Amino acid sequence: MTLFPADDPDKIPFAGVLPAAPRPYVLGEGQGEKSLVFDQLFEILASGDETDDQYGAWTMKARLGDRIPAHVHLKTHEFFYVVDGEITVWMDDQSDYHSRTTLTTGDFAFVPAGIVHAFKIENTTTVFGAGTAGFERFFHAIGRKTDLTEPQGVFVPDFSVMRAAGEKYATVFMPEFSFRD
Template structure:
């Protein structure tokens, strides 16, 4: 039995993949709500709809690449757990905490709300992430739907307007002028 997602009354390409309510379910490897953002596949495994707004869970898989732009989430806590590969992670509280770490398979990081951060895949990497409920849909807002769990051969470059709209809707503030202490 499929359930229409509670987050959207209009048909979406993701309709019926997740239950849309706090019901038990299982996903096989590669199943979930997938979107391409640049050269990375984001796969939502659990959304705020299933957790009554508490949290969402997702994976990313992408190739070695450039650091994503500095940004912060005013209301979202986020975790990074590296499943495969290696990821550079920059954190800055804009006061006295400045940190850059390389996370390898099995390493974990917590990014509290309000912390400026960015990451970079230093090799082909898979990350498991969890964020405050609702944030997970940011990846759909900024990306384009896909059925493939594979790293895309053609990246999806979102128009700037799409990035800004997704940021406003899902609580992401882009800070293109921010400079991390490397």
């Protein structure tokens, strides 16, 4: 069952980068679909198209930065695996689970759908992530296509763009949410 649109226009500018079908392929470093979101470089390595709508996989590279806005994915499970560096992850189920954890190289965090979360890059960091198929296009919807291989510069999407992407990809931004630090 596809949770996100199969004919997603957010993948059109990237046509031909990934095979768009479940067949074998290899990507060299920096050859995936790339978008700059805030000061983070997201690279999609596999999408729902390649995995029969099972999952999407990406990397995120960033330098020291501010905490991203609190948000919740209503339909997407997501994980963070720190390939290199340090990232602080906040998670809150708005009931009895509240955490703030600094992950370092080799650490892992799982964020089920419905959990409010945010993160902050503590130093130059690479994170491998995966989530529910189709959600990976969210990064394109709020970001700017790029050919960068390392994060540089800042792209701040207009809040109306963030809101529209959130509606499309079942993500609610909660900038007023207070985590229990």
